[in-house]
Amino acid sequence: MNYKAVLQYDGTRYRGWQTQGNTDNTIQGKLETLLTKMAGEPVEVNGSGRTDAGVHAAGQVISFRCKTKESPEEICRYMNEYLPEDIAVLTVKEAAPRFHARLNAVRKTYVYRIWNAPVRNVFRRRFTTWIQKPLDLDAMEQAATLLCGTHDYRAFCSLKKFKKSTVRTIEKIEIGKMGQEIRISYTGDGFLYHMVRILTGTLVEVGLGLRKPEEMTEILEGQERTKAGRLMPPEGLTLESVEY
Amino acid sequence: MNYKAVLQYDGTRYRGWQTQGNTDNTIQGKLETLLTKMAGEPVEVNGSGRTDAGVHAAGQVISFRCKTKESPEEICRYMNEYLPEDIAVLTVKEAAPRFHARLNAVRKTYVYRIWNAPVRNVFRRRFTTWIQKPLDLDAMEQAATLLCGTHDYRAFCSLKKFKKSTVRTIEKIEIGKMGQEIRISYTGDGFLYHMVRILTGTLVEVGLGLRKPEEMTEILEGQERTKAGRLMPPEGLTLESVEY
Known part of the structure; x- marks a missing residue:
């Protein structure tokens, strides 16, 4: 299943959006680690675009594919439970199979x-x-x-x-x-x-x-x-x- | 000279208003250390009241006595230059000789x-x-x-x-x-x-x-x-x- 989610973050203590390794301090890294744990297999997260170190987001959009029995609402709750206090997920929804947060942004x-x-x-x-x-x-x-x-x-x-x-x-x-x-x-x-x-x-x-x-x-x-x-x-x- | 100042602070990382020793992490402690350094002799700072650990102030009022050749505006600039980024002084003014931030608050x-x-x-x-x-x-x-x-x-x-x-x-x-x-x-x-x-x-x-x-x-x-x-x-x- 392909998902679209909207999130907020206070970028103050992060090295930006884009992951730079496995255990780095980036927003993408935090999300991928969490979703990979939830799904039990590697999950890749695509953001609508990179934000630099220290830049914030009130409505960053991401897309990711994963196999899970959880409903979108359950995924949202799970993410908010385990994400640090400076990252929050506003909504998670099922997306069209070919939806891509970066490529489809207009x-x-x-x-x-x-x-x-x-x-x-x-x-x-x-x-x-x-x-x-x-x-x-x-x-x-x-x-x-x-x-x-x-x-x-x-x-x-x-x-x-x-x-x-x-x-x-x-x-x-x-x-x-x-x-x-x-x-x-x-x-x-x-x-x-x-x-x-x-x-x-x-x-x-x-x-x-x-x-x-x-x-x-x-x-x-x-x-x-x-x-x-x-x-x-x-x-x-x-x-x-x-x-x- | 007796002074009255108005200040703001984000209390998140402090143990509250009231000093608990010489080198502690309190708002009063930070202010007294700074003003003592400026005046070259011990300065006692009185707040309008204590705020607990983690509590903020948008308009805390303090009074303090000290001998200095600096004008109130210069004291204000000096304080803002050396205070940490989560404490700011809005104004410093000369006060009546008996003015006390806590005792005179109505x-x-x-x-x-x-x-x-x-x-x-x-x-x-x-x-x-x-x-x-x-x-x-x-x-x-x-x-x-x-x-x-x-x-x-x-x-x-x-x-x-x-x-x-x-x-x-x-x-x-x-x-x-x-x-x-x-x-x-x-x-x-x-x-x-x-x-x-x-x-x-x-x-x-x-x-x-x-x-x-x-x-x-x-x-x-x-x-x-x-x-x-x-x-x-x-x-x-x-x-x-x-x-x-």
């Missing part, structure tokens, strides 16, 4: 959170990046508009060599503020390595007045990583949802 | 947060207590009304012997819900040892249908700890604010 939303205040926030420190100086959200929104659309985003990617296309479509970038927390959400058909964190770093430089919104077009066209802004730290980033 | 607000959903929340796990079964908020509000006023609250205190008065006044108890998070806030002139956590445990038992709201009056009058509900875990509790 749209993803990532959210980057910034605590924008003179004093850091002890309660939100694991899920936000602290920026002391006030950010100009209007300028950031102007820049964000220029970053949307279908473009070659290689200027916003940490890789140096590209085997596959670096063209992606960002449908929308939304910037909101609640109290002193700024939330930048990115929805698109896919994102390159470090792309959301470099886009955010570039928008932050606009918000601080270090760059003008108009520069975004230049950076996209220049296709050089050095022209874009800095890579933001992982803790502010959450994979919010994946659509199929 | 009103305090504590908030207890419950994550009320079938699946636990990995992002809120440090600041909420998870209750799977749905809580009846209407019944809890009826019970809360009966718990307000001026009463002898010894039934809601973990101590067995009482040297001082156990009469307190609770001005209001407010119950709110945002999404799946329930927030119960208690405002009063003072709270006994474990009082907020036992009040919450009793309200939760009402919310689960295990007790009737009318029982509250009986429990107050009976003055016996065994008649009240269970002690809730510390992680859901935050000292929200203190008034003078």
Whole structure:
């Protein structure tokens, strides 16, 4: 049977999504170890995409095949009973035989959170990046508009060599503020390595007045990583949802 | 000079507010060590009240006397630079010579947060207590009304012997819900040892249908700890604010 599950994790203490061996500290590793134990045979877990070390997920989607007499609800309960307190399974459902969490994903939303205040926030420190100086959200929104659309985003990617296309479509970038927390959400058909964190770093430089919104077009066209802004730290980033 | 400061802390990894020696892992201990280093002579820090191990504060107030040439703003910056990431100072101000954070406090607000959903929340796990079964908020509000006023609250205190008065006044108890998070806030002139956590445990038992709201009056009058509900875990509790 093929299954689809949705999960949440606080990525703070993990080395990211992707397994790097048998006993490593990754989300995929934790899930595969647990499901292999449950099924009594090796189970491979496919995620909708990798998240880097320290990045969180509110709606990561996975698929896995296994033979078990347990119902999807029972699998969900079993997983939540044995997973560590920073990983939780929201739902487990039977999936079509050929469903694959990564290959079938059509749209993803990532959210980057910034605590924008003179004093850091002890309660939100694991899920936000602290920026002391006030950010100009209007300028950031102007820049964000220029970053949307279908473009070659290689200027916003940490890789140096590209085997596959670096063209992606960002449908929308939304910037909101609640109290002193700024939330930048990115929805698109896919994102390159470090792309959301470099886009955010570039928008932050606009918000601080270090760059003008108009520069975004230049950076996209220049296709050089050095022209874009800095890579933001992982803790502010959450994979919010994946659509199929 | 006498100073008043407001601070926040994530109490998860501390043994509570009150120092228990020189090198212990308490909030008071961390602050006294730091200020003593800054001032070059022993500094004693008085908090508005103790918080237990694992309990948080969004607006704990402290007072301390010390001789220093630094301005209050400089003391604040110094503290935030050297305090661990789970303690932050919001403000430092000069206070009247006789101001004392505990003795002069006239009103305090504590908030207890419950994550009320079938699946636990990995992002809120440090600041909420998870209750799977749905809580009846209407019944809890009826019970809360009966718990307000001026009463002898010894039934809601973990101590067995009482040297001082156990009469307190609770001005209001407010119950709110945002999404799946329930927030119960208690405002009063003072709270006994474990009082907020036992009040919450009793309200939760009402919310689960295990007790009737009318029982509250009986429990107050009976003055016996065994008649009240269970002690809730510390992680859901935050000292929200203190008034003078």
